[in-house]
Amino acid sequence: MGLPSTGKKREKIRHYVSWFEIPALNLYRAVAFYNYIYSIEMETMETNGYSMALFPAENGIGGAIVVGEGSTPSETGTLVYLNAGKDLAPVLGRVEAAGGRVILGKTLISEDDGYFALFIDTEGNKLALHSIK
Numbered sequence: 001m002g003l004p005s006t007g008k009k010r011e012k013i014r015h016y017v018s019w020f021e022i023p024a025l026n027l028y029r030a031v032a033f034y035n036y037i038y039s040i041e042m043e044t045m046e047t048n049g050y051s052m053a054l055f056p057a058e059n060g061i062g063g064a065i066v067v068g069e070g071s072t073p074s075e076t077g078t079l080v081y082l083n084a085g086k087d088l089a090p091v092l093g094r095v096e097a098a099g100g101r102v103i104l105g106k107t108l109i110s111e112d113d114g115y116f117a118l119f120i121d122t123e124g125n126k127l128a129l130h131s132i133k
Contacts, residue, residue: 020063020080023071024123027051029099030065033122036098037091073124081116081128088117088131095119 024030031042031053042053042065050068057063084091088106095102103126104118114132121127 015061017061017080019061021066021071022063022080022121022123022125022127023073024065024067024125025073026123027053027065027067029122030067033098033100034065037094037100073121075120075124075126079126079128081130084129084131086131087133088115088129092117092119092129098122 022030027044031044034040034053034055035042038055040056042055044051044053046052050066050071052067053065055063092102092106099122101120102117103120104116106115106117108115114130116131117129119127119129
């Protein structure tokens with residue numbers, strides 16, 4: 001038995017993720033990890049008692065590493081798939097050198113959906129990478 005209809009036509013949602021936050025205990029260690037595996041420079045800021053480092057995103061979905069009350073790294077719970085570009089192998093190949101741990105190497109989902117891999121970052125979070133090839 002499903003939920004009753006609202007009677008309203010639903011707007012199609014283009015992206016189901018609008019923002020993500022990766023919890024950390026040590027902002028500098030986490031920033032060094034993600035800067036290294038993605039070859040980026042994250043901007044850091046303090047706001048409302050939280051320290052944040054922003055993933056550079058001109059268009060599309062943005063996110064941040066967050067340190068503060070309630071931001072507890074975990075290997076369980078929601079799994080976020082980070083975009084690794086056309087081929088996730090280069091990003092995944094830098095995970096262990098940056099202090100993380102690969103727990104599932106590059107794995108085919110399907111020819112249409114591409115590949116994924118799983119890793120644990122330096123803060124203890126389990127995340128996934130996704131690419132089209």
